[in-house]
Amino acid sequence: MALYTFDDLTPKTLNKALSEAVLTKEAVEAPRDKEYDIFLSHSYFDAEQILTLKMDFEAMAFSVYVDWVEDSELDRRSVSWETADRLRWRMEHCACLLYVHSENAELSKWMPWELGYFDAKKGRVGILPISFKPTTDFPAYHGREYLGLYCYVDKCPPKGSSTPTLWVNKSPYTYINLRAWVNGQEPYERWNDEGF
Numbered sequence: 001m002a003l004y005t006f007d008d009l010t011p012k013t014l015n016k017a018l019s020e021a022v023l024t025k026e027a028v029e030a031p032r033d034k035e036y037d038i039f040l041s042h043s044y045f046d047a048e049q050i051l052t053l054k055m056d057f058e059a060m061a062f063s064v065y066v067d068w069v070e071d072s073e074l075d076r077r078s079v080s081w082e083t084a085d086r087l088r089w090r091m092e093h094c095a096c097l098l099y100v101h102s103e104n105a106e107l108s109k110w111m112p113w114e115l116g117y118f119d120a121k122k123g124r125v126g127i128l129p130i131s132f133k134p135t136t137d138f139p140a141y142h143g144r145e146y147l148g149l150y151c152y153v154d155k156c157p158p159k160g161s162s163t164p165t166l167w168v169n170k171s172p173y174t175y176i177n178l179r180a181w182v183n184g185q186e187p188y189e190r191w192n193d194e195g196f
Contacts, residue, residue, distance in 0.1 A: 032089075036065040037182045039094035041114040043104035044068065044076060049130065050100065060166065062182070065090055079109055091117060095182045096124040098153060101141065119150075124181070126168050128153040151187060153178065 038057060042050045047068070054064045067074055067087065074083050087110070091097065097118040105111055119125050127141075127150050141147040151168045158165055158177075166178035170187040181187070 034070075034093065035063070036090075036094045037062045037096065038064045039091050039097045039114070039118065040064055040066050040100060041097055041111050041118075042066075042100040043102060043108040043111065045104035045107060046100065046102050046130070049102075053100070053128075057166075062178070065094055076110060083110075084113075087114060088117065091121065094118075096122070096126065098126050098128045099147070099150070100128050100130060101144075101147060102130040106144070126151045126153045126181070151181075 040050060040054065050066060051069075054066050054069070057064045067076060067090070071086055071090070074086055076083065091114070097114065099105075099111060099115050115125060127147050129152060151170050153166055153168055155164050155166050157163055167175045168178055168181040168187055169175040174187045174189045176185055176187040
């Protein structure tokens with residue numbers, strides 16, 4: 001299994017003007033009661049990678065909520081009741097939460113709160129680790145060991161295919177594709193079937 005790397009998520013062809021156009025279009029078109037597959041909990045310091053990740057997920061037919069895209073008027077820099085209420089409302093309309101774990105995650109005021117709220121409310125939480133180098137290791141969360149309580153998400157093709165698929169992993173041999181997990185199924189143990 002391969003985890004996402006910063007190189008995977010650094011825009012190669014996406015320039016600043018295009019990024020701003022995408023953000024403006026998304027912000028204008030996002031209805032307040034829209035349902036999403038994924039609430040992407042992340043550090044704004046990873047904004048470039050998050051936009052690329054959002055577009056990658058959307059290319060795989062997932063709908064993705066990113067607060068500064070859909071609700072650009074919110075001020076995430078300060079903790080307020082207004083922002084918390086809006087995020088609660090959005091989480092109510094998302095099937096799952098993916099917590100993007102990067103070195104910048106520790107700087108976020110909101111990520112631990114979003115994780116705890118969503119876990120208590122719906123329980124469908126996955127950790128999406130982003131590393132600086134490719135790895136096949138099971139993720140380690142030094143200083144935030146509680147993240148190890150959750151499944152982690154990675155991207156790789158299933159056996160006999162070259163098409164990348166997102167997987168939700170409970171352990172190296174217990175996993176399910178992200179679409180099935182979003183739809184309510186749980187990871188199950190696989191040894192010799194459609195796995196990696």
